[in-house]
Amino acid sequence: MPCLKILTNVPTAKIPVDFCKKITPIMVETVKKETEHMMCVISGDCQVSFGGDSSAPAAVATLESIGNLGVEENKYIVKELANFMHKEIGVTPDRFFISFYDIRGYNVGRFGITFDNL
Template sequence: MPTLNLNTNVPVDAVTSSDILKDCSRVLAKIIGKPESYVMISLHGGVPMSFAGSEEPAAYGEVISIGGLGPGVNGKLSLALAEILESKLSVDSSRFYIKFYDVQRPYFGYNGTTF
């Protein structure tokens, strides 16, 4: 159920994409405290994007989860994901926004129903 949707204006090749997906999945599961078998990561590279009037490398992410989020966890996730983006895509942490959604079970669908 934890899901990360990640968009960046940096083109992402297949090898880098695979590394980012694996790293983000592992980090998300560990920090939120949910099994990695429930984690979904969506990565979209080469998305037209401007941040502070500049098209230098930037990214926007959204984390959605049923529970497990909160001020302490969100800060840790923001830091860990920013480190991945900086090391893999050269996106400076000052050019990365992330939004956190803690949703109720009826608002998250899975397997033809809701949680």
């Protein structure tokens, strides 16, 4: 169950209400998981600084997934997400930072069980 978490200094009022709905198809395409398994959280109005500059739009993100991450996959994912962030909320690729976490099923739970039991 991929989970994308984004913290940004973009004002919440300037983040489209359907931001997570719009980014889901990109996650489906890049992470290669089904729509119903995708999760996205975005939080605006955060204090984010790149090199001491907190005035320009910026974002820090994490993407956790059970598999489908790796050297080549992550290059593709970051490119597509950075382009989307620029188009949707004005965060340029040089002010978008993402960390990838390829996690094991026993470290993720839903439905009262861990994913290694599903």
